Amino acid sequence: MSLHLPCPHCGADVVFRSPALPSRVCDSCRSMLVRSDEGIAQFGIAAVLPFDVSPVQIGMRGIADGASFEVIGRVRWSWTDGAWNEWLLLFDDDGSTAWLGEAMGQFMLLRERPFREVRSKTLTEMAKGGTAKIGQKVELLGRKLVIADARQALCVTAEGELPFTATSGWQVYNVDLRGREGECVSLQRDGKDVSFYQGRYVTLAELAPRGLRAIEGWALPDYAA
Amino acid sequence: MQPEASLSPPPAPAVRALSCPNCGGTVELRAAGYTVHVGCQYCGSILDATDGLAKLVIKAQTALAYPEIPLGTRGTLFDVEWEAIGYLQRSQNGAYRWDEYLLFNPYHGYRWLVNARGGWSFGTMLTRVPTMQTFSTYALEGTSYTRFFRGDAQVDRVVGEFYWRVAVGETVKTGDWVRPGFMLSREANDREISWTINQWLPERDVVAAFGVTPAAKVWPPLPHQPSPWGAWLGKGARIGGIALAFLLLVSLLLSGTRWLASEALPVAVDGREQSATIGPVHLVSRWQRVRVRTTVPRLENGWVDLDYSLIDRRNQQVYAASGAAERYEGVDSDGPWTEGSRDSDVSIAGVPAGDYDLIVEYKGNRWSQNDTAYPDGGWMEPTNAPQIVVELGTGTLYAGNFLLALLLIAFPWFVGLMLHLRFEKARKEQSDFAPAASGDGDD
Amino acid sequence: MDTRSFLYALWSIVVLGLFLLAAVYGWSPFAEGGRSRTSYAYGGSGGHGGHGGFYGPNHK
Numbered sequence: 071m072s073l074h075l076p077c078p079h080c081g082a083d084v085v086f087r088s089p090a091l092p093s094r095v096c097d098s099c100r101s102m103l104v105r106s107d108e109g110i111a112q113f114g115i116a117a118v119l120p121f122d123v124s125p126v127q128i129g130m131r132g133i134a135d136g137a138s139f140e141v142i143g144r145v146r147w148s149w150t151d152g153a154w155n156e157w158l159l160l161f162d163d164d165g166s167t168a169w170l171g172e173a174m175g176q177f178m179l180l181r182e183r184p185f186r187e188v189r190s191k192t193l194t195e196m197a198k199g200g201t202a203k204i205g206q207k208v209e210l211l212g213r214k215l216v217i218a219d220a221r222q223a224l225c226v227t228a229e230g231e232l233p234f235t236a237t238s239g240w241q242v243y244n245v246d247l248r249g250r251e252g253e254c255v256s257l258q259r260d261g262k263d264v265s266f267y268q269g270r271y272v273t274l275a276e277l278a279p280r281g282l283r284a285i286e287g288w289a290l291p292d293y294a295a
Numbered sequence: 296m297q298p299e300a301s302l303s304p305p306p307a308p309a310v311r312a313l314s315c316p317n318c319g320g321t322v323e324l325r326a327a328g329y330t331v332h333v334g335c336q337y338c339g340s341i342l343d344a345t346d347g348l349a350k351l352v353i354k355a356q357t358a359l360a361y362p363e364i365p366l367g368t369r370g371t372l373f374d375v376e377w378e379a380i381g382y383l384q385r386s387q388n389g390a391y392r393w394d395e396y397l398l399f400n401p402y403h404g405y406r407w408l409v410n411a412r413g414g415w416s417f418g419t420m421l422t423r424v425p426t427m428q429t430f431s432t433y434a435l436e437g438t439s440y441t442r443f444f445r446g447d448a449q450v451d452r453v454v455g456e457f458y459w460r461v462a463v464g465e466t467v468k469t470g471d472w473v474r475p476g477f478m479l480s481r482e483a484n485d486r487e488i489s490w491t492i493n494q495w496l497p498e499r500d501v502v503a504a505f506g507v508t509p510a511a512k513v514w515p516p517l518p519h520q521p522s523p524w525g526a527w528l529g530k531g532a533r534i535g536g537i538a539l540a541f542l543l544l545v546s547l548l549l550s551g552t553r554w555l556a557s558e559a560l561p562v563a564v565d566g567r568e569q570s571a572t573i574g575p576v577h578l579v580s581r582w583q584r585v586r587v588r589t590t591v592p593r594l595e596n597g598w599v600d601l602d603y604s605l606i607d608r609r610n611q612q613v614y615a616a617s618g619a620a621e622r623y624e625g626v627d628s629d630g631p632w633t634e635g636s637r638d639s640d641v642s643i644a645g646v647p648a649g650d651y652d653l654i655v656e657y658k659g660n661r662w663s664q665n666d667t668a669y670p671d672g673g674w675m676e677p678t679n680a681p682q683i684v685v686e687l688g689t690g691t692l693y694a695g696n697f698l699l700a701l702l703l704i705a706f707p708w709f710v711g712l713m714l715h716l717r718f719e720k721a722r723k724e725q726s727d728f729a730p731a732a733s734g735d736g737d738d
Numbered sequence: 739m740d741t742r743s744f745l746y747a748l749w750s751i752v753v754l755g756l757f758l759l760a761a762v763y764g765w766s767p768f769a770e771g772g773r774s775r776t777s778y779a780y781g782g783s784g785g786h787g788g789h790g791g792f793y794g795p796n797h798k
Contacts, residue, residue: 120347121311122328123401151460152331153345174458175329175404176422204486216424218487226346250424271422274402282402284306289376291402530743538750542757549761584764598793603771616771623795634795644769662794691761695768700757704750 077101078112087142087231088165091158094143094231102228104235117227117238119146124172125274125282126157128230132277134168134179137161141170143230147244149221158232167233169267170277171256178254179277180269185257187211188266193245193257197264202245211268215247215255223258309401313349315340322349323367324456325380326399332461334381334453336366341453341461353462360384360452363507364396364408370504372417372496375403379505381455387446397457405458408501409493413510414517415501416478416493425472425479425490431728433472433479435492440472440479443518443726448482471518478519495519515721522722524715528708535708542704546697552586554688562591562599562659562681574652575608576687583689585646587616587653590638590684594622595674596663599683601639602656607649614651616641620683623662642693655685 073086080099086092092105095116102113130141143158154173161167171178185197190210196202202220209215223244228236240260247255252271257264274282275293282294311324313333320337324330324344333342338355362382364370369378381397393411395418407418425435432439449466465484472479478493495517501507513520555578560571578585587603598621605614618639625632659681661673675681723729739747760766 120328121308122347123307123309123326124328125402148345152458153328155328174420175326175399176420205488248422248424250426252422285401286306286309288309288401291400292374294402527740527742530740531746534743534747534750538747538754541754545754545758545761580764582763582765584766584769604774605771613774614771615774616769618770619793621793625795641770642766642768643771645763645765645772660793689764691764693760693766693768696757696760696766699767700753703753707746707749 073105075105075110077103078110084110085231087160090165090167091142091160091231091233093233093235095229097229100229102235102237113235113237116229116236119144119227119229120153122155123285124155125285126155126170126172126279127281127283130279130281130283132159132279134159134161134272134277137163139168141230143228143232145228145232145236146226147223148226149223149244151221153226158230160231168269170272171254177272177274177277178256178269179272180254180256180267183266183268185264185266192217196245196257197259199259208247210247210255213249213253215249215253217245218248219246220244311347313342313344315342316349316351317354325367325378326401326456326458329399329405329458330380330456331459333456334360334461336454339454343460344456352460358452360454362394362396362454363410364505366455368505370501370506372398372406372408372500372504375400377403377406377408377504379408379455381457382453383450383461384452385448386451387448389449389451392451397455407491407493408505411517412513413498414513414520415496415498416517416519417496418480418491418493421490421492423490435479438474438477440474440477442470442728443473443478444469444471445727473519475521475525476519493519495521515725516718518722518725520722522715522718524711524718528711528715531708531711535704538704539701542697542700546692549692550690551692552688552690554686556653556687557684559682559684560655560657562657562675562683564675564677564681566659566661566675568656568658570654570656571685572652572654573685573687575650576653577650578646578648578689580689580691581648583646583648584691584693585614585643585651586640586688586690587618587643588638588640588686588688589618589620589655589657590686591620591622591681592637592684593674593679593681594620594637596623597659597661597674598622598635599639599660600658601641601683603641603643604654604656605643605646606652606654607647608652609649614643614646616643644693646689653685653687655683657683 074083077084077096079101082098084096086105094103100116102116104111128141132139139159139161141157142160145156147154157170159168159170168181190208192208202217204217206217221244223242225236225240227238243259245257254269256267279294311327313322313324315322315335317340318338322333322335330344333344339359340355341353342349343352364379366379369376377398377400379396380399383395386392396408398406398408409416409418425433428434428439431442446469447466448469450463453461453463467482467484470481476495480491482489498509502509555576556573558573563569589601591599598619601618603616618641620637620639621635622637623634659675661675
């Protein structure tokens with residue numbers, strides 16, 4: 071059920087499409103808003119998104135695992151060696167969400183999974199505050215994975231609808247694992263809270279995207295035609 | 296075109312200009328949002344552009360790089376337009392220099408264009424991890440790659456933008472595995488291992504895409520350069536095979552001799568020249584080969600000279616041939632030996648249809664080990680009833696023609712095979728794992 | 739078909755053609771005898787020369 075409300079800051083119409091996504095950034099004034107039973111609360115203004123040439127944009131549609139989705143939000147993260155985007159996908163039929171991670175020109179499709187399913191000792195220790203060792207092999211849900219990256223990630227800014235409030239400067243500890251067949255697993259630790267995501271590498275082409283962002287001087291790719 | 300296109304916002308700009316904090320020069324950012332480091336093309340400083348601002352990381356310290364493909368150049372490879380946005384000059388400890396261009400397309404991500412010794416490759420970073428098959432091979436998607444190089448790679452010069460922190464002098468451990476047309480490359484440092492698949496590119500593709508100057512022939516070939524003959528050999532074998540099958544079929548149909556006449560002629564004991572006429576023989580085919588086979592059943596330690604004249608009764612045209620039957624035997628320290636044969640088989644080519652007489656002129660000879668010109672006795676003794684048996688037949692096919700055709704058909708294929716083997720040998724000799732590694736292996 | 743295969747096929751066809759042509763005429767470069775320049779009435783025998791000249795075993 072979509073909920074239309076006026077932005078308490080600028081008065082523009084803001085849409086909350088799902089109770090599971092209580093947080094959003096106002097498209098007009100970039101106010102960070104959180105919806106609750108009491109109404110709408112404002113948490114300051116989101117920082118301006120730095121200029122980029124990402125082909126993804128809010129409103130882009132596509133198909134993943136046979137289900138169609140729409141891109142409804144984005145969080146931009148940075149760390150010492152660069153920055154990346156996490157795009158929030160909302161699936162039409164069941165209202166579920168997934169993240170499309172975009173880094174180094176490659177894409178990862180990840181869905182959140184309950185961390186209690188994870189039996190790996192290495193990962194449970196990490197969730198309790200341990201540090202990941204890059205290159206360490208982890209057996210997880212019947213798959214052999216390797217810890218590819220572990221870093222302190224810093225939230226740069228956000229836009230659109232989100233399941234949480236992404237404040238600039240918010241820090242999480244992020245661990246990425248990779249499998250041989252392009253499987254990906256990501257663990258995010260924020261104090262005591264742990265989020266666990268599982269998925270795989272995808273190409274934009276296989277998502278059959280519609281409404282890709284037009285970039286000056288570049289022809290839209292064949293797969294978007 | 297999508298219907299809502301007219302309502303959509305104007306396209307996002309593709310390039311952002313930054314100014315180098317060191318020299319003030321304008322540095323263009325072509326992959327904003329992805330780019331981490333930029334090498335300033337004017338002063339060689341390294342800048343951090345992660346957040347869209349240019350922060351000096353390393354002040355101009357290295358020699359400037361002048362890539363052959365100017366950064367910002369676009370070219371189409373594999374039906375996708377790519378822009379060269381970064382350039383690295385790399386080497387193995389200062390030797391074996393090669394160039395790498397980082398290509399970018401916002402809708403397709405990054406690729407590599409690598410130039411080693413004038414040969415080009417197109418690299419794609421893998422999201423899958425190849426599996427080790429044996430100590431010398433790796434497998435990716437069911438295909439196996441054989442080890443070729445092992446060493447270190449360092450960065451010598453940098454210009455343009457990159458999606459990671461570049462540093463001149465940065466070294467990684469490298470390993471390369473190959474199959475024709477493709478090279479699987481692993482780069483490892485203490486932080487991560489990354490795999491790239493490099494596809495060999497024909498030079499004309501890179502010339503067409505980026506306008507590079509054609510280089511001289513790459514020799515020895517690149518490790519993954521496909522042999523220009525390898526793929527053809529299979530096709531050539533099919534073409535040659537069809538031709539040979541046809542040749543064989545035709546030969547089977549045309550082979551065989553039809554014998555028309557046979558006559559036994561006595562050999563005089565005194566060894567004088569004798570003459571006999573066989574005929575008439577009627578030849579029916581428009582053209583034919585005439586085969587004359589003479590057998591000397593009793594021949595031993597001697598020879599018979601044979602001169603044949605096949606005469607057309609209509610116009611006295613002569614078709615001539617000569618032959619000889621020789622046969623010797625003896626005993627030496629290795630035991631008994633024999634040499635030669637008791638018959639002579641000759642052919643007369645291109646004889647037209649008609650009625651013919653065959654005139655046989657023959658002369659029996661004896662040979663003795665003590666070199667007497669006309670030894671007595673031997674095979675020509677009258678008690679031996681020495682004789683020659685002359686047979687005349689017709690046919691069309693020559694074994695010699697068949698063999699010649701066979702050789703001529705097979706020859707080009709074998710030339711291809713030789714060139715292929717030469718190419719493969721030269722290619723494999725470059726490997727660090729070549730059996731007879733020469734001086735250019737690891738140091 | 740690539741140029742190389744085309745040329746090879748062409749070469750094979752030419753060789754086979756010549757082979758067939760030779761078969762039709764009963765001709766061969768390897769034939770010991772053929773049409774003589776003289777007619778028998780004037781030229782006599784076909785002449786000697788079918789043998790190298792030396793007779794005797796080569797055995798050593």
